[in-house]
Every structure is written in structure tokens, then in C-alpha cells.
Amino acid sequence: MSAPAAIRTTALTKVYGDTRALDGVDLTVPEGSIFGFLGPNGAGKTTMLRLITGLAQPTSGTAEVLGRDVTQAGNLVRAEVGFLPDVPGFYDWMTAEDFLRFAGSLFGLRGTLLDQRVAMLLDLAGLTGVTSRVGGFSRGMKQRLGVAQALVNAPRLLLLDEPTSALDPMGRKDLLEMIASLRGRTTVFFSTHILGDVERVCDAVAILDHGRVVAQAPIAELTAAYGERKVVVEVTDGADELAALLAARPWAASVVRGPNGSIEVTVTDAVAAQHDIPAIVAGQGIGLARLEAGEMGLEEVFVELVGGERR
Amino acid sequence: MSRSSGFTVFARKEAQEIWRTWRRWVLPGILVFFAVTGPPLARYTPQIVQAVAGDQLSGLEIPTPTYLDAYGQWAQNLTQIALFALIIIYGGLVSAERRSGTAVLVLTKPVSRSAFVVVKAVVNAAFVATLLLVGTLLTWGLTAAMFDTAPGAALWSAALVWLVLAIQFVAVMTLLSVLISSAAGAAGAGLGVYVLASIAAIWQPLADYTPAGLASKAVAAAAGQDPAVAWPVVTSLALSVGLVALAATAFRRREL
Numbered sequence: 001m002s003a004p005a006a007i008r009t010t011a012l013t014k015v016y017g018d019t020r021a022l023d024g025v026d027l028t029v030p031e032g033s034i035f036g037f038l039g040p041n042g043a044g045k046t047t048m049l050r051l052i053t054g055l056a057q058p059t060s061g062t063a064e065v066l067g068r069d070v071t072q073a074g075n076l077v078r079a080e081v082g083f084l085p086d087v088p089g090f091y092d093w094m095t096a097e098d099f100l101r102f103a104g105s106l107f108g109l110r111g112t113l114l115d116q117r118v119a120m121l122l123d124l125a126g127l128t129g130v131t132s133r134v135g136g137f138s139r140g141m142k143q144r145l146g147v148a149q150a151l152v153n154a155p156r157l158l159l160l161d162e163p164t165s166a167l168d169p170m171g172r173k174d175l176l177e178m179i180a181s182l183r184g185r186t187t188v189f190f191s192t193h194i195l196g197d198v199e200r201v202c203d204a205v206a207i208l209d210h211g212r213v214v215a216q217a218p219i220a221e222l223t224a225a226y227g228e229r230k231v232v233v234e235v236t237d238g239a240d241e242l243a244a245l246l247a248a249r250p251w252a253a254s255v256v257r258g259p260n261g262s263i264e265v266t267v268t269d270a271v272a273a274q275h276d277i278p279a280i281v282a283g284q285g286i287g288l289a290r291l292e293a294g295e296m297g298l299e300e301v302f303v304e305l306v307g308g309e310r311r
Numbered sequence: 312m313s314r315s316s317g318f319t320v321f322a323r324k325e326a327q328e329i330w331r332t333w334r335r336w337v338l339p340g341i342l343v344f345f346a347v348t349g350p351p352l353a354r355y356t357p358q359i360v361q362a363v364a365g366d367q368l369s370g371l372e373i374p375t376p377t378y379l380d381a382y383g384q385w386a387q388n389l390t391q392i393a394l395f396a397l398i399i400i401y402g403g404l405v406s407a408e409r410r411s412g413t414a415v416l417v418l419t420k421p422v423s424r425s426a427f428v429v430v431k432a433v434v435n436a437a438f439v440a441t442l443l444l445v446g447t448l449l450t451w452g453l454t455a456a457m458f459d460t461a462p463g464a465a466l467w468s469a470a471l472v473w474l475v476l477a478i479q480f481v482a483v484m485t486l487l488s489v490l491i492s493s494a495a496g497a498a499g500a501g502l503g504v505y506v507l508a509s510i511a512a513i514w515q516p517l518a519d520y521t522p523a524g525l526a527s528k529a530v531a532a533a534a535g536q537d538p539a540v541a542w543p544v545v546t547s548l549a550l551s552v553g554l555v556a557l558a559a560t561a562f563r564r565r566e567l
Contacts, residue, residue, distance in 0.1 A: 049548040053419045055567040075317070075421040089412020091324075093331045105320040106420040149416065 005064070006031045006157045007052060007186035010059035014047050014211075021047040022209040029204075031156075032184050036219075037191040039208035040306055045191035046086055048208070049161045053083050066157060079107060082155035086162045088146035092135030096127040099134060099151055107153040119215065124147035125170075126179065130191075139166040147175060158182065160190035166198055176201050185290075195299045205298070210305040214248035219298060226301045229286050230294030231273050234262040237289030245280055249273075264294055317422040319428060325434040325470040334400070334438075341396050342442050346390040346449035354457040355379035365545050378461045379535050381454040385447070386533035388471045394480060397439065398501035402493030403482035404431055405562065410492070415567055425559040432485040432555045436478045443474050476525040479547045480505070482554035483545035489558045489565065522547035 007029035014022040022044045029035045039045045050056040051063050054077075056068045063070050065077050090099055101120045109117060122128045124143040134142065141168040150158060160179075163173045179188050180201045191200060196207055199219065206216040217223055235242055239261040247255040252268040258264055267273040270293065281288045329335060332453040354361070357373040405428060408414040418424060423438040447470040455461035483504055487497040511523040518524030 050567070055415060055419065057566065074423060078419060079421045083418065084413050084417075085412065087412060088416060089414075091413055092415070093328065102320065103416070103420060104325055106317055106417070106422055108316055108421070146416075153420075271534065 004031045004067075004068060005029060007035075007189060008032075008064045009048075009052075009061045012048075012051060013059045014044075014051060014056065020211050022051070022058075025208075025213050027206055027210070027213055027216065029187060029189055030079045031187050034179060034183055034188045034201055035190070036202035036205040037189060037208065038193065038195065038198055038205055038302060039191070040193060043208040043306075044211040045162055045193075045208055047205070047211075049083075049085075049159055049191060053081070053159060066170045069210055079153065079248070080156040081159060082150035082153060082157070083159045084143075084146045084150040084161060084163055086165070088139075088142055088149075090134040090142060090145065094128055094134055095132065096125070096134060096137075096141075096148075097122060099145065100149060103149045104152045109152070117154075118150060120212060121151060124148055124151070125299045126174075132209060140168060140171055143165045144169055144171060144175075147178075158186050158190075159187065159190045162192055163190055164192065164194060172197070180251055195302055199298045207305050216289060222301055223298060226304060229267055229270060231267055231277065232258070232262060232268065232290065232292055232294040233265065233277055233281070234258075234260070234290035235281060236261060236289055238284055238286045239263055242281065242286065246277070246289070249280075250275060251276070261289065297309075317420075318426045321422055322416065322430045322434050324422070324446075325430055326438075329434070329438055332366070337401060338393075338396055338400055338439070339442055339445075340390075341485060342393055342446040343449065345385065345393065346446040347349050347453065347520040349384040349388065349450055349452035350381040350457045353454075356380070361387065375555050376458075378454045379465065379533070381457065381461075382449065382466045382533040383530065385450045385466070386473065386530045389443075390474045390476070390529055394477065394505065394526075395502065397477060398478055398484060398505060399498045401435065401481060401488065402485055402496075402498030403488055404435065404503065405488040406494055406497065407488075409565075418567060424563045427440040428485060428559040428562045432481055432558070436481045439481060440474055441479070443470055463534045468498065468530045468540075472525055472529040472532055472544065475544050476522070476529065478551075479522055479551045479554075482551040482558075486554045486561070489562045491511045496558055508526060513530075519543070521544065522550055528567050 008026065008111065009025050009027045009200040012022055012025040013020065014284060025048065029034055037048065038044055046080050047056070051058050052065055057071060065073070066080055068077050070077055090298060094102065097118060100121055101114060104114045104117055122279060125148040126277045127141065127148070132144065137145070143163070147160070147163060150160065165176055167175060179190070181240060182188055204218045205222060217225070219227070233246070234241070239257065242254050243263045246252050246265055251267050251272045253268050256264045267274065278288060278290060312452040325507055326403040351458055354378050355378055375449070398541070408417070418427060447466060450462055451463060451466055454466070480501065484497065484501050487500050489496070491500060508523045509526065511521070512518040512527055518527060519539065525547055526542045528540050528543060
């Protein structure tokens with residue numbers, strides 16, 4: 001029996017005319033995790049969220065949210081989900097408090113509970129005491145209100161589409177801390193192209209490119225897997241000549257000179273590289289100061305996975 | 312979260328939106344204007360014509376106006392200008408929420424798409440009915456003041472027939488604003504429906520048995536005649552329900 005999943009998509013495909021916005025996406029988001037959905041602009045992240053929220057229908061494949069098919073479940077699923085779209089649209093004539101009360105009421109909140117929830121979320125959004133209408137809000141204020149309304153029902157699953165894109169550094173920091181504080185209580189699935197945000201708070205990540213999931217794993221596992229494909233060599237002298245020799249080897253995908261005598265080699269066969277490199281260094285008659293598997297950050301993994309095929 | 316609860320909360324939002332935005336002023340302003348100016352204009356038409364035309368119309372005898380002229384003016388204004396305004400105002404009834412993104416925030420909460428569409432049609436039909444009630448009361452009172460007599464039967468039967476027509480056009484605009492993303496485009500299509508209905512009403516069987524005859528029958532009722540309205544009213548109400556149901560079905564299939 002498979003582990004409980006907050007989101008599970010199977011061969012999820014969405015086609016607009018001649019464009020395959022999503023192409024057979026299989027994705028599993030474990031319940032309770034903070035899951036980053038990474039991808040360059042136009043990769044299909046927003047399309048994915050529109051399918052998960054039922055705002056659009058898949059061309060083929062299925063999407064299950066909290067164990068229910070989103071195309072069938074309707075209000076049952078929506079009652080347990082909070083959603084922030086990339087550009088949230090509000091009724092301009094309402095105040096922030098009006099909107100939060102309206103949103104809470106749609107979830108059936110009433111009386112003291114609604115009052116407390118609204119007050120807490122206004123505080124969270126930094127909008128306590130702001131009585132002007134939403135129509136006059138800055139983009140950052142709207143984004144913060146958007147996050148607050150997504151939390152009004154204390155959701156089991158929080159879906160955020162580019163939540164930090166309109167926030168200033170302090171707002172971004174606060175939001176990421178808030179997301180981190182939900183760990184274990186609420187599943188958070190957020191799309192972004194800001195790698196730092198994902199590295200900071202996410203347990204796991206999926207990388208989307210051209211409508212396909214090109215990697216999906218816990219962040220540590222992902223960076224370790226790609227780190228194994230990188231070897232760092234440091235020699236006492238003759239680093240340039242050694243770099244040229246390494247670049248000629250069949251297992252060397254790329255060779256980059258680092259500071260001092262270091263060389264970073266991206267390899268296609270780590271075992272062969274680790275056997276060959278000491279022999280090459282010895283053959284050159286130079287001293288080997290360091291030979292180790294390199295560590296790749298998420299950014300390097302991301303660039304490695306999607307950068308080479310950017311249109 | 313019950314289905315009726317989401318319906319009620321969204322209906323309250325829709326009513327507040329009418330009260331707190333331009334919607335509070337435009338259609339009410341138009342109807343109140345005609346309600347207030349109609350009876351005095353009807354009462355003093357001979358004097359106005361005399362003042363404007365002078366001796367040029369000395370041979371023409373203008374009949375003494377009666378309360379039926381005030382009623383007729385109210386009915387004419389309702390079936391033409393007020394209906395045009397309604398069509399234009401409701402061109403973006405649903406599409407405006409899609410364009411602004413508010414529909415996305417609402418419809419990812421426990422509100423069904425059908426409820427979203429039906430609430431809009433019902434609340435705005437109720438709004439139009441309220442305006443009609445206020446406008447007709449004003450017309451009735453001012454007519455009584457201007458003509459000393461104002462039997463209500465002709466006025467209220469005309470108003471009720473127009474209400475059925477107005478509800479039908481709220482339903483038409485609900486559907487068009489689901490199907491057509493542009494508010495101006497939907498309003499244009501709505502005016503096209505109005506023109507087609509007016510042309511269709513020239514053929515007597517259509518005027519007698521279908522919604523196409525409602526406008527002329529409202530005017531006839533205001534003139535003190537007793538037009539047969541049962542068939543047009545029943546078919547119009549059935550059509551209105553069908554149009555809103557169709558709008559809800561179409562909206563459920565739309566991508567947001």
C-alpha cells in the first residue's frame with residue numbers, strides 16, 4: 001500500500017492547441033511535507049496548479065488531492081484546501097477584513113471563531129488597522145492578503161503559486177518562516193522559480209521543464225545524487241595542464257578551473273574518474289592535494305537539469 | 312459547510328457589491344429619473360408642445376392627457392431605455408469576475424460554479440424587481456398627484472409584465488456573460504437578442520405565444536387594455552430558468 005499523499009497525479013497531461021503545457025506528469029506530494037515545485041517561467045507550474053484546484057480540466061491523466069479525484073470531489077476537497085494564485089484578484093470595494101470575513105464565511109466559519117481567525121490573519125498579513133479598500137493596495141499588500149485568505153480555513157493542503165514573487169525581502173522572509181512553521185501540520189505545495197526559497201524551507205522538490213517532471217526527490221537526496229557526478233581535484237601545481245588532460249577523458253562532461261589549484265570535473269562515470277584521476281596526476285609528476293566528490297547546490301542541479309535545453 | 316450556506320454567503324456578497332459600487336447608482340438613477348419625470352411630462356405635454364411649437368400647431372388639437380399617458384410613458388421607458396441599460400450593465404455579470412481573478416479565489420472555496428452563476432442571476436433579478444417596485448410606486452404617487460386619479464391595475468399589470476421581461480434579459484445576459492469574455496461583446500449580443508425579439512414580435516402568433524410579445528403587451532397593459540399575457544409570461548419564465556441552467560452548465564465546463 002502506498003504512503004498517504006496530499007497530491008498524486010498520474011500521467012497528467014494538458015494540451016492547449018498545439019502546446020503540451022503538461023506532458024504525462026507523475027507527481028506524489030507526501031502529506032505533511034513542504035514541497036517545492038520548481039521550474040523556469042513557462043514550464044507549466046501554473047497549469048499544474050490550475051488542474052489540481054479544478055480550475056481547468058486535464059486533457060488526460062488523473063489528479064487526486066487528499067485522496068479524491070479533483071474532477072469529481074468538488075466542495076469536499078475545496079473545503080480542506082487553501083489556494084493562492086500567482087496574481088490574486090480581490091473585490092476592490094472590500095477592505096482586507098471584509099475579504100477575510102467573506103472567505104471565512106464561505107468555509108462555514110461563524111461568530112467568535114471567525115472573528116479570531118480574521119484578527120490573527122490580519123496580524124499575520126501586517127494589515128491590522130488598514131481600513132482602506134483593497135483597490136488601493138500595493139501588489140505586496142495584495143499578496144500578503146492572498147496568503148492570509150488561503151489560510152482562513154486552516155487547510156490540510158496549502159497551494160501557493162509563486163507566493164514570494166511580489167514581496168519585499170522582509171515580507172519574503174516572514175512568509176518563508178510562516179510556511180516553515182506549518183511543517184508537519186499542513187502540506188504546503190508551492191511553485192516558484194526562486195531556488196533560494198525552496199532550499200530554505202522545502203523538504204522535497206520536483207523540477208518541471210517543458211511540461212515534464214525531470215526530477216523529484218527530497219532536496220538532500222537530489223543534491224547528493226547530482227553531487228556524485230562531480231569531482232573536485234586540487235593539485236600543488238600544473239593545474240591548467242591537468243585540466244586539459246582531464247577534459248580529454250571520455251568520462252569528463254565538463255571541466256572548470258577553480259581557485260588556486262582546484263579543478264571541478266562534471267563526470268559521466270564517477271567510478272572511472274576516481275580511478276583515472278590519481279593515475280593522471282601521478283603521470284604528470286605533480287602533487288595531489290585533494291580528490292573528492294563535489295557538492296552541488298539546488299541551483300546547480302536545476303541548471304544541470306533544465307539549463308542545457310532552454311529554448 | 313452546507314451547499315446552502317455557500318449560496319447564502321455569496322448572495323450576500325453580491326448584494327453588498329450592488330450597494331457599495333457604481334451599481335447602486337446607475338440603474339436606480341435611470342429608473343428614478345423616468346419615474347419622477349414621466350408623470351409631470353405626461354400632465355404638461357400640451358403646454359410643452361404649445362410652448363415649443365407656438366402657433367405652428369394651432370390647427371392640431373392635442374387630447375387632454377390622462378393618468379394612462381403617464382403609465383404609458385413609464386412602460387415605454389421601461390421597455391426601451393431601462394432594458395437597454397440593463398443589457399449593457401449586465402454584459403460583464405460573470406465575465407468581469409473571471410477577468411479580475413475574483414472568480415478563481417471564490418471557486419477554489421466551497422462554492423460550486425452552478426451556485427456562482429445562479430446567485431448572480433437571482434440576486435440581480437431581485438435587485439431589478441426592487442427597483443421596479445420603487446420606480447412604479449413613485450410613478451403611481453406622482454401620477455395621482457398630477458391627475459388626481461390613478462387607478463393601479465393598469466400600471467401594476469404593465470410593471471409585472473415588464474418584470475418578467477427584465478428577468479428574462481437578466482437570464483440572457485447571465486448566459487452571454489458566461490459565453491463571451493468581453494463585457495462589451497456580451498452587451499452587443501444582448502442588444503442583438505432584443506432587436507431580434509422585437510422583429511419576431513411583428514408576427515402575431517409569436518407575439519401572442521412567446522416571450523417576444525412581452526414588451527408590446529406591457530405597453531398595452533399600461534394603456535388600460537387587457538392583453539392576453541399568460542402564454543408570453545409562462546414561456547418567458549420557463550426560458551429564463553432554462554437560460555440560467557444553460558449558463559451554469561456552460562460555466563462548469565469553462566476553464567478559469
